[in-house]
Amino acid sequence: MSSPEDFHTASSKVYISYDPANLPAHPGENWTRFVCISDTHSHTFIVPSGDVLLHSGDLSRLGREDEMRVTVEWLRSLEHPVKIIIAGNHDLPLHREWYERSYYRFHDKKRSPSEVRNLVDNKENRNRGLIYLQDEKYTFRTKEGGREWSVYGSPWQPYYGGWAFNYLPEEAPARVAAIPEVDILLTHGPPHNILDTTLTKVHAGCPALLAHLSEMKRPPLLHVFGHIHEAHGAVRHRWLQAKVESSSSNAEGTIPPTFVPRETIMVNAANQPLGHQAFVGGQRIPCGGPGFQPVIVDLLNSAM
Numbered sequence: 001m002s003s004p005e006d007f008h009t010a011s012s013k014v015y016i017s018y019d020p021a022n023l024p025a026h027p028g029e030n031w032t033r034f035v036c037i038s039d040t041h042s043h044t045f046i047v048p049s050g051d052v053l054l055h056s057g058d059l060s061r062l063g064r065e066d067e068m069r070v071t072v073e074w075l076r077s078l079e080h081p082v083k084i085i086i087a088g089n090h091d092l093p094l095h096r097e098w099y100e101r102s103y104y105r106f107h108d109k110k111r112s113p114s115e116v117r118n119l120v121d122n123k124e125n126r127n128r129g130l131i132y133l134q135d136e137k138y139t140f141r142t143k144e145g146g147r148e149w150s151v152y153g154s155p156w157q158p159y160y161g162g163w164a165f166n167y168l169p170e171e172a173p174a175r176v177a178a179i180p181e182v183d184i185l186l187t188h189g190p191p192h193n194i195l196d197t198t199l200t201k202v203h204a205g206c207p208a209l210l211a212h213l214s215e216m217k218r219p220p221l222l223h224v225f226g227h228i229h230e231a232h233g234a235v236r237h238r239w240l241q242a243k244v245e246s247s248s249s250n251a252e253g254t255i256p257p258t259f260v261p262r263e264t265i266m267v268n269a270a271n272q273p274l275g276h277q278a279f280v281g282g283q284r285i286p287c288g289g290p291g292f293q294p295v296i297v298d299l300l301n302s303a304m
Contacts, residue, residue: 005017006018007234007236009236009263010300011221011299011300011302011303012221012236012265012297012298012299012300012303013027013031013296013297013298014234014236014265014267014295014296014297014298015295015296015297016233016234016293016295017290017291017293018048018293018296020046020048020293023048023049023296024296024298026050026298027298030300030301030302031298031299031300031301032051032052032142032146032147032149032298032299032301033049033050033051033052033296033297033298034050034051034052034053034054034184034222034224034296034297034298034299035047035048035049035050035052035053035054035080035294035295035296035297036054036056036224036267036269036294036295036296036297037053037054037055037056037269037271037288037294037295038055038056038057038058038088038188038224038225038226038227038268038269038270038271039056039057039058039088039226039227039229039269039270039271039272040055040058040059040071040271040272040287040288041058041059041060041061041090041272041287042059042060042061042067042068042070042071043271043272043286043287043288044070044071044074045271045286045287045288045289046288047078047288047294048294048296049079049080050080050296051080051081051082051142052080052081052082052083052084052140052142052149053075053078053080053082053083053084054084054085054151054184054186054224054269055075055083055084055085055086055186055269056086056088056186056187056188056224056225056226056227056269057085057086057087057088057089057090057091057155057186057188057226057227058087058088058089058090058091058188058226058227058272059071059085059087059088059090059091059120060090060091061090062090062092062106062107063090063091063092063093063094063099063111063116063164064107064111064116065111065112065115065116065119068091068116068119068120069119072119072120072125072130075130076125076128076130080129081129081142081143082129082131082140082142083129083130083131084131084133084138084140084151084153084184084186085120085130085131085132085133085153086132086133086134086153086154086155086186086187086188087120087132087134087155087164087165087188088155088157088165088188088226088227089155089157089160089161089163089164089165089166089188089227090163090164091116091155091164091165092106092107092111092163092164093111093112093113093116093117094113094116094117094120094134094155094164094165095155095164095165096113096117098164098165098166099111099113099164100113102162102164105162120132132153133151133152133153133154133186134153134154134155135153135154135155135178136152136153137150137151137152137180137182138150138151138152138153139151146301147301147302149183149184150182150183150184151182151183151184151185151186152179152180152182152184152185152186153186153187154178154179154185154186154187154188155187155188156175156187156188156189157187157188157189157204157206157227158172158189158204158205158206160189160204160227165188169208172206172207172208172209173208173212175208176206176208176209176212177212179209179212179213181216181217181218181219181220182220183220183221183222184220184221184222184223184224185213185220185222185223185224186223186224186225187209187223187224187225188225188226188227189204189205189206189209189225189227189228190204190205190206190209190225190226190227190228190231190266190268191205191206191207191209191210191213191223191225191266192205192206192207192209192210193205193210194210194235194237194266195225195228195231195232195233195234195235195266195267195268196228196231196268197228197230197231198228198230198231199230199274199275204227204228205228213239213264214239214240218262218304219239219262219263219264220264221264221265221299221303221304222264222265222267222297222299223264223265223266223267224267224269225266225267225268225269226268226269226270226271227270228268228270229270229272229273229274229275229292230274230275230277230278231268231270232268232269232270232271232291232292233267233268233295234265234266234267234268234295234297235265235266236263236264236265236266237263237264237265237266238262238263239262239263239264265297265299267295267297269294269295270292271287271288271292271293271294272287272292273285273286273287273289273291273292277291277292278291278292
């Protein structure tokens with residue numbers, strides 16, 4: 001797949017590289033601006049303004065309370081009216097069952113999964129528009145009377161180095177089957193062969209996730225993920241035409257299917273630099289810096 005670049009469609013405008021001091025203009029009241037970040041690992045940086053912030057996991061380095069507190073305070077300070085976040089494989093205590101049996105591999109002492117969960121998921125956060133999803137669907141409006149958007153958040157990825165929120169290949173179909181049809185999908189790991197190429201040229205994304213999305217009558221308009229830092233970017237993914245019900249009968253009295261073209265804006269929003277592009281002039285790029293900036297996605301409110 002070629003290097004991703006900014007692109008526009010009739011219902012979307014996607015910006016991967018831009019001047020933070022001179023942001024692309026918001027296209028207007030008929031559009032919603034989504035700002036996509038991921039794999040911030042308790043780093044903080046300047047994030048473009050927008051209507052909705054989407055964070056696709058790895059909120060912290062290793063899920064310690066002090067790390068998570070830094071991230072939550074930073075996210076709370078951002079002006080986006082709605083902020084949707086999920087966990088990733090580094091947010092260890094948020095995968096309670098795994099953490100109870102494996103914490104000693106990463107932590108010198110056991111942390112409280114309940115306390116860490118409460119840092120990201122509490123009433124005060126929700127009152128300030130910060131919503132944590134863990135295998136959950138959520139609906140929201142950015143303004144009264146505006147479009148209702150649906151989003152689903154899942155922290156899982158194919159088995160990766162013994163970290164949290166892993167699943168084995170044989171577990172994948174059941175795991176991804178829980179993902180419903182929504183406008184926006186947040187997963188920590190990518191689908192197979194879409195912005196998932198590692199430094200060793202392995203496609204680390206999930207085949208079952210790709211298959212599940214391809215079978216939907218209405219795939220998501222926007223799918224945001226991270227996990228594979230070096231594959232940061234965005235692409236327009238066109239699905240095989242989705243079959244939908246027809247409202248008219250043919251001569252035999254049967255109702256033939258109608259095929260409607262579908263596409264999803266796929267975003268690998270990882271902000272922590274990795275790979276050859278993580279260095280410029282021998283200097284390491286900071287988290288959220290050039291080449292790893294938040295991705296801006298403007299969606300037309302009437303997009304279906």
